[in-house]
Amino acid sequence: MSAELRKINFSDNESGKLKSLVTKVHEDCPSQIQSRYLSRLEAYEDQFPIRLTDIFWEDPRPLLLTNLPTFSDVEGSKILVLSIGEAIGKCAGYSEYNQSYITDIRPSTLSNESSSGTELLTMHNDLTFASDHCRPSALALVAHTAEGNVPKTLLADAVEIASLLSSAELNLLQQNIYEIRAGGKLRWPCEQVRRISVLEHDASGRLRIHMSFNNICPISGLDETTTHQANDALKRVTEIALEVGRAKGHVVKKGQALLIPNDYVLHGRDVFEDENFERLLFRSYVITREMARRQNGNTMISLRL
Ligand SMILES: [Fe+2]
Incomplete structure (x- = not known):
């Protein structure tokens, strides 16, 4: 892994195109249902402004996207994370996990998930135990809110x-x-x-x-x-x-997205140093298109397979 986090900076023109795509999907889906967003994104699949699939999978390292459009409405950020996931594969949910294509990651006492705590989240992959047939191939993370002393997402390449x-x-x-x-x-x-x-x-x-x-x-x-x-x-x-993760981590800011290849790079989260921050990340799991084909196009999949 090179010293610097790999980065693609969207031009203002590309960022504008992505904003139009998200806005169009939002307008097409007044019911605000995730599976509807995904089917509209499929219909507009050639409209994502940068071809990311090969860039990401030919060299599976973390990829930071910057100068992305930002949205005040959470639905905009949710469609954005789904559009980025669909740009490298197919967004997936798990029927025995939370049956959702998107998970909100924030410090909260309302959730039992380890990612919603404030302590150090040690280095791991997600759903590590799952087989090659269904384990998430990548994580797409988008910051809807990231203000104040936001903790680092730790990253360590195998x-x-x-x-x-x-x-x-x-x-x-x-x-x-x-x-x-x-x-x-x-x-x-x-x-x-x-x-x-x-x-x-x-x-x-x-x-x-x-x-x-x-x-x-x-x-x-x-x-x-x-x-x-x-x-x-x-x-x-x-x-x-953990040592590598701390050295190579990144604070995901608003206007940025981080793509992590789940099998090749571990992630974690540093301790929340103080309470002076506000953070809401959206995460979508992504499987490769090949894996989605093997699942017969089903993207709400079982972890037992
Ligand atoms: Fe995780």
Whole structure:
């Protein structure tokens, strides 16, 4: 990962075109239903001002979009995040999670989600336990409100994390000797345990990483030394991820959007230093068009697949 966050600055003309697109979709959908917004965006798919799909997926690193149009009405920012998600794939919701194409991220006592707290949110991917058939491929984040002392979104690339690990640690983390507990917060009848490796290469040889707070551990049945070493490697990768995440994080401001490739880059959120801020982010999960085709075009999908 290069030192600088990769950035595309929309020209005033491109920003104006995007504002017109969002406004048109808003006017077309007086009922303000997310699935209606998505079907209108599909009808206008060639009107997004920049072709982002190849730029984003050929080199899956975080991508910051700047000089975006801003909206005083939350519906405008919601359509904006959906339009950006659709520019790199298909926005997706999960039937056993919150059944929504958009999630609001803000400090709130009204939600049990970990992203709605104010403490440090350690480095992780979203829905890490889910299989390659349904796990979100990317996150699109748009700031509707970001004023005052807003905390950083922490970002750590798998390649950079791996470069700071020893070869012994790398060797352990690439083995299928870890398990992840899943489903505690989902609408599943019981928790499930799935076997994973923390690091793995995808079909084209790019390094992926899988981390999820404290619900990953070495599988039982390993000998005592390997269990110990596997635990140490996990602890080490967690520490390094936070170090890199803090160095490479970014405060998402109004007029900006951040795209994060979920399998290749971990994210987290720094502590809220004080209460002098107002922040409302909208997040949409995005799956690749290929994954959407394999789901027969269904974008409200199950995490069991
Ligand atoms: Fe997250």
